[in-house]
Amino acid sequence: DTPAPPQVYLKPHFNYNPATDNLIPCKEAGLAFSKGDILHVVNKEDPNWWQARKVVGGATGLIPSQFLEEKRKAFVKRDWDTSEFDRYELQIYEEVAKMPAFQRKTLVLIGAQGVGRRSLKNRLIVMNPLRYGTTVPFTSRHPREEERDGQNYCFVTREVMEKDIKENRYLEHGEYDANLYGTKIDSIHEVVDAGRTCILDVNPQALKVLKTAEFMPFVVFIAAPELDTLRAMHKAVIDAGLTTKLLTETDLKKTVDESARIRRAYSHYFDLTIVNDNLDKAFDKLQEVVERLFIEPQWVPVSWVY
Ligand code: 5GP
Secondary structure: OOOOOOOEEEEEOOOEOHHHOOOOOOHHHEOOEOOOOOEEEEEOOOOOEEEEEEOOOOOEEEEEOHHHHHHHHHHOOOOOOHHHHHHHHHOOEEEEEEEOOOOOOEEEEEEOOOOOHHHHHHHHHHHOOOOEEEOOOEEOOOOOOOOOEOOOEEEOOHHHHHHHHHOOOEEEEEEEOOEEEEEEHHHHHHHHHOOOEEEEOOOHHHHHHHOOOOOOEEEEEEEOOOHHHHHHHHHHHHHOOOOOOOOOHHHHHHHHHHHHHHHHHHHHHOOEEEEOOOHHHHHHHHHHHHHHOOOOOEEEEHHHOO
């Protein structure tokens, strides 16, 4: 007996509409799909057109193969530089598998500065301290008077930090005012080993490293609202006396622009997008979705399973 061929499930990172595709031999035979749908590939024999079935709804039809889509996309001039080129491969199809409910090792909040990720993270931890935890960043900066080591930061010398960075012990790091700052990979494992999901609000550049079985991230993009809404939200926070850090119109505009840029470059990593136009509502939505992860099966990259 020959064993049954493994089932192939793909998550497309693009929208497809056969009605507007001039390459498909017969438009009626095509299967329209959206980014993030799960497609069961039934037949891959033709190099250009695969037969697929949508897992939700069950519609079937032809979809462009990875090969065809690569050719098509290589044709279209992109304004990406070469360093972003490896992302492009991911933007066609991602092979996924269905896993029974399990606890994600990390919950990654991506978004522009000033979009409320820190508040959302802190709220989740305060509400569910047994379920969620986070890391304390390291810095080479000297502690301020009121700062205690291990609270807001772990303070280390620049030499120690540079050595650890060189040895790839950091998930990400950056320099600010001539001091180094960063998140150590070991601190993530400590939270996970204690049975908690580690919430990270890191730069999107860290996603590539995080999206592995080692970290099993659920990635949430916290999107900036329209500029007017953001301005009103900021005014409310100031009026309530919750912060004295007054943001200028330029700061607010920068948040909106940065949010759009992150979405363009990294959307294929997002498991969920929440527009933060109201912190309470954004929190409720985040909490609802992440709580479901503990009880519902999930589609994850096939490399996490096998
Ligand atoms: P402060 O020294 O005032 O506490 O922080 C200054 C800046 O350091 C922050 O605004 C932030 O941009 C940066 N920073 C703090 N923690 C981290 C971190 O874990 N990684 C990176 N890359 N930057 C950080």
